[in-house]
Amino acid sequence: MLKLNVNGRNHQVDVEPEMPLLWVLRDHLNLPGTKYGCGEGLCGACTVHLDGKAVRSCTLPVSAAAGKRIVTIEGLSKDGLHRIQEAWIEHEVPQCGYCQPGMIMSAAVLLEKNPQPTDADIDAAMTNLCRCGTYLRVKQAIHAAASAVKAAKPAAAKKA
Amino acid sequence: MTLKVNRREFLKVSAAMGGGLMLEFCFPFVAQAAQVAQAAKAFHAAKSVVVTEVNAWVVIHPDDRVAVRIARSEMGQGTFTALAQLVAEELECDWAKVSAEFASPNEHIRRKRIWGSMSTGGSQGVRSSQDYVRKAGASARAMLLEAAALRWQVPLAECTVERGVITHAPSGRQLSYGQVAAAAAKLQPPKEVRLKDAKDWKIAGKSLHRLDIPDKVRGKPVFGVDVALPGMLHAAIAQCPVFGGKVQNMDASVAEKMRGVKKIVSEPGYVAVIADSWWRAQQALRKLKVEWDAGEYGKASDATIAAMLRAGLEAKDLPQPRKLGDVDAAFTAAAKVIEAEYQSPYLNHATMEPQTCTVWFKPDGFLEVWTSTQDGEASLLAAAEVAGLPPEKVEVHKMMLGGGFGRRGGPQDFVRQGVAIARTMPGVPVKLMWSREEDMQHGFYRPASLVRLKAALDANGKLLALHSRIACPSILAVLMPGAMKNGIDFTAVRIFSDMPYQIPHQQVDYAQRNGHVPVGFWRAPGQQNGFYRECFIDELAHAAGQDPLDYRLALLAANDKNRLVLEAAAQAAAWRSPLPAGVHRGLAVVEGFGSYAAIVAEVSVSAKGEPKVLRIVLAIDSGYVVNPDTCRAQAESNVAFGLSSMLYQQNTVKDGRIVESNFHDFPLLGMSEMPKVEVVFANTGGFWGGHGEPGILPLVPAVCNAIFAATGKRVRSLPLSRQDLRKI
Numbered sequence: 001m002l003k004l005n006v007n008g009r010n011h012q013v014d015v016e017p018e019m020p021l022l023w024v025l026r027d028h029l030n031l032p033g034t035k036y037g038c039g040e041g042l043c044g045a046c047t048v049h050l051d052g053k054a055v056r057s058c059t060l061p062v063s064a065a066a067g068k069r070i071v072t073i074e075g076l077s078k079d080g081l082h083r084i085q086e087a088w089i090e091h092e093v094p095q096c097g098y099c100q101p102g103m104i105m106s107a108a109v110l111l112e113k114n115p116q117p118t119d120a121d122i123d124a125a126m127t128n129l130c131r132c133g134t135y136l137r138v139k140q141a142i143h144a145a146a147s148a149v150k151a152a153k154p155a156a157a158k159k160a
Numbered sequence: 161m162t163l164k165v166n167r168r169e170f171l172k173v174s175a176a177m178g179g180g181l182m183l184e185f186c187f188p189f190v191a192q193a194a195q196v197a198q199a200a201k202a203f204h205a206a207k208s209v210v211v212t213e214v215n216a217w218v219v220i221h222p223d224d225r226v227a228v229r230i231a232r233s234e235m236g237q238g239t240f241t242a243l244a245q246l247v248a249e250e251l252e253c254d255w256a257k258v259s260a261e262f263a264s265p266n267e268h269i270r271r272k273r274i275w276g277s278m279s280t281g282g283s284q285g286v287r288s289s290q291d292y293v294r295k296a297g298a299s300a301r302a303m304l305l306e307a308a309a310l311r312w313q314v315p316l317a318e319c320t321v322e323r324g325v326i327t328h329a330p331s332g333r334q335l336s337y338g339q340v341a342a343a344a345a346k347l348q349p350p351k352e353v354r355l356k357d358a359k360d361w362k363i364a365g366k367s368l369h370r371l372d373i374p375d376k377v378r379g380k381p382v383f384g385v386d387v388a389l390p391g392m393l394h395a396a397i398a399q400c401p402v403f404g405g406k407v408q409n410m411d412a413s414v415a416e417k418m419r420g421v422k423k424i425v426s427e428p429g430y431v432a433v434i435a436d437s438w439w440r441a442q443q444a445l446r447k448l449k450v451e452w453d454a455g456e457y458g459k460a461s462d463a464t465i466a467a468m469l470r471a472g473l474e475a476k477d478l479p480q481p482r483k484l485g486d487v488d489a490a491f492t493a494a495a496k497v498i499e500a501e502y503q504s505p506y507l508n509h510a511t512m513e514p515q516t517c518t519v520w521f522k523p524d525g526f527l528e529v530w531t532s533t534q535d536g537e538a539s540l541l542a543a544a545e546v547a548g549l550p551p552e553k554v555e556v557h558k559m560m561l562g563g564g565f566g567r568r569g570g571p572q573d574f575v576r577q578g579v580a581i582a583r584t585m586p587g588v589p590v591k592l593m594w595s596r597e598e599d600m601q602h603g604f605y606r607p608a609s610l611v612r613l614k615a616a617l618d619a620n621g622k623l624l625a626l627h628s629r630i631a632c633p634s635i636l637a638v639l640m641p642g643a644m645k646n647g648i649d650f651t652a653v654r655i656f657s658d659m660p661y662q663i664p665h666q667q668v669d670y671a672q673r674n675g676h677v678p679v680g681f682w683r684a685p686g687q688q689n690g691f692y693r694e695c696f697i698d699e700l701a702h703a704a705g706q707d708p709l710d711y712r713l714a715l716l717a718a719n720d721k722n723r724l725v726l727e728a729a730a731q732a733a734a735w736r737s738p739l740p741a742g743v744h745r746g747l748a749v750v751e752g753f754g755s756y757a758a759i760v761a762e763v764s765v766s767a768k769g770e771p772k773v774l775r776i777v778l779a780i781d782s783g784y785v786v787n788p789d790t791c792r793a794q795a796e797s798n799v800a801f802g803l804s805s806m807l808y809q810q811n812t813v814k815d816g817r818i819v820e821s822n823f824h825d826f827p828l829l830g831m832s833e834m835p836k837v838e839v840v841f842a843n844t845g846g847f848w849g850g851h852g853e854p855g856i857l858p859l860v861p862a863v864c865n866a867i868f869a870a871t872g873k874r875v876r877s878l879p880l881s882r883q884d885l886r887k888i
């Protein structure tokens with residue numbers, strides 16, 4: 001039995017230690033928001049957060065995730081509307097949408113580390129692939145989410 | 161039609177009562193069985209929930225919510241929302257209360273194909289159903305108004321409607337759509353309706369938020385691969401690596417003992433493992449020892465395919481999809497004759513969601529299928545055929561597609577497999593999903609092709625004759641034989657056979673050379689001909705010493721819409737203005753899929769020969785635009801899709817099989833490579849063109865022409881990663 005903490009909930013799963021986290025999430029914990037695109041770490045559709053880092057769950061043995069904090073798209077925010085998700089809706093980022101949970105999870109970590117990324121920072125951090133070609137909007141939405149925070153900060157400071 | 165709450169509606173209610181589960185319109189069975197039972201009880205208790213189908217497209221809830229039924233599929237192109245906009249526009253309802261749901265393929269069959277076509281391809285989603293969906297909206301509006309007039313006993317002409325609220329101005333009375341829907345549904349639909357003029361649109365023509373996006377950014381289970389049913393098992397598949405080959409022998413002794421494995425399936429062309437998780441199924445699949453009988457194509461290779469196409473170019477007595485004047489005489493009289501050969505490789509669709517299908521042979525004899533399909537009806541018929549059931553006993557739940565691009569329409573191979581595999585475990589839902597490797601190596605590829613182009617110019621460089629010989633496998637011959645005409649597949653010859661350029665002598669010869677690699681509709685089928693034609697025209701402009709824009713304009717009739725978009729793109733990109741050092745321009749214009757599209761590309765090429773596409777300006781005339789932002793997104797999508805193919809992609813053949821297996825050897829464009837995209841809507845109205853595909857048509861040639869401007873090198877074969885683009 002492996003102990004997993006996913007989206008703040010503890011789970012015990014009876015799976016092979018080498019099973020990639022992706023399949024534990026999708027098929028054993030019924031969290032299908034995290035997607036399979038390549039299984040080889042090439043596309044980023046399977047991106048989740050592991051102790052605050054963006055990782056590709058298709059190549060991560062579940063045993064390496066045990067005891068760590070795992071966050072999936074389903075748990076990114078309580079109400080399903082993280083500021084990044086809001087920016088994604090506002091800028092109509094998804095086309096088919098299949099790569100987008102991975103995109104959003106990558107973007108969340110990028111903004112966590114770098115609250116005001118430049119285009120070049122985004123290019124470097126966002127290596128997720130999108131077959132539909134949503135890249136321009138991903139970039140716009142990341143900038144929008146970044147400036148939303150910037151705009152929100154002084155207000156929050158005033159309140160405090 | 162008056163409606164008791166139908167089965168789907170019932171399930172929708174069930175799902176909602178079972179705890180706010182999933183997407184109500186396409187995910188009826190996701191609830192746990194116990195929750196369904198509980199919800200059913202609650203439902204029977206709550207008699208007040210009645211929705212009304214005013215007509216097949218328009219369903220109205222008592223609280224005025226409107227559900228619009230959508231027959232076409234949603235794969236990111238936005239049709240789901242655009243069609244709802246068109247219906248809502250004519251219905252005059254409140255957009256904030258509109259939702260969309262997929263029409264049921266089973267109901268479609270039982271109601272004599274009431275929703276028209278379910279096929280979603282060829283950029284047809286909006287343009288070939290706009291007429292009847294708008295009429296459905298208008299007809300429903302008329303019935304709702306009439307019902308209110310009857311209730312009030314006032315003349316119909318005194319009633320008006322705005323945002324779903326009907327007003328009788330003389331008495332000041334009002335009724336909402338929800339209040340009169342049931343009465344309206346009992347009325348006869350009007351014999352004729354008048355559709356609004358586009359200039360009066362309030363909902364259509366606007367960049368409204370797409371209805372499918374909120375669920376997609378929340379990671380809701382909307383895709384085919386997300387289906388989860390109680391007791392469901394997972395299947396992984398390995399098809400014979402050589403197309404057309406068969407299983408000769410299989411040793412499952414190791415695989416069948418592996419953890420979670422429930423069943424090993426062997427069909428003539430593939431083997432599959434059913435297990436309690438997909439990963440376990442896939443692990444066991446790798447331990448299956450399969451001997452394949454490669455069949456007759458085990459030796460096929462790029463070389464044999466190239467030889468096949470070349471032999472096509474040399475063949476005599478080919479069908480001629482176009483013949484004007486006398487090209488041979490023109491060549492004899494010409495001041496200059498220019499010849500070139502162009503070619504393109506096979507290309508996989510590489511939809512980000514691999515092929516998938518979930519199938520449940522239910523104990524009551526009914527078959528339920530969940531799949532990401534571009535044609536719900538075709539999926540249903542394929543499933544019924546394999547299962548040996550009448551179509552009325554099959555339902556297909558249309559899921560959101562994780563990309564389509566033509567892969568999920570015609571063949572329905574994944575549905576056939578899903579049914580054959582699940583049949584081995586009746587009563588148990590089985591979800592089949594292909595690995596990326598299977599998906600890459602068992603596609604229906606954009607045909608590889610080879611063309612020889614020969615042009616005659618007069619002393620002033622004017623184009624007198626163009627002879628195009630095209631050797632290309634036929635998509636239609638296999639997938640839609642009924643659409644072949646006199647041995648001609650229009651998807652193989654378009655762009656040459658319907659050329660807008662005014663050239664007095666034209667001949668197109670078509671050599672259908674099919675090979676063993678399955679071919680299919682890949683975004684804008686025939687788009688490779690745009691690359692060939694528009695790059696060759698550039699060669700001719702160069703030979704004539706003329707500006708490529710002027711050269712084209714001189715060949716286009718005054719009122720030709722190709723001309724208008726070409727001028728619009730050139731103007732938006734300031735074609736004649738100087739460029740920064742190291743930046744070069746190219747352009748191209750191609751019509752197709754109902755629209756006219758022209759692109760100006762700005763490109764730089766490094767000293768090492770690495771191209772970088774900086775800016776794409778697309779002018780498009782689709783007559784009307786239903787959702788401008790979605791159309792802009794489609795332009796961006798066409799650019800990314802086209803550049804991926806142009807820069808990197810090819811599927812090569814060795815020992816009868818596809819060599820490439822995943823995104824390391826079939827790369828997609830990445831974030832840092834995406835150019836700026838500017839879209840000019842040059843709509844002239846009066847016709848309905850598409851947006852899912854036209855943008856790709858002029859893309860590759862515009863970029864390759866810019867590369868010529870940068871380097872002096874003509875690109876006549878793709879992808880560019882195989883070319884040396886260092887400046888001459």
Ligand code: FES
Nearest residue numbers: 037038043044058
């Ligand atoms: S599925 Fe994990 S990187 Fe592609």
Ligand code: FES
Nearest residue numbers: 096097130131132
């Ligand atoms: S939105 Fe379709 S793959 Fe990215």
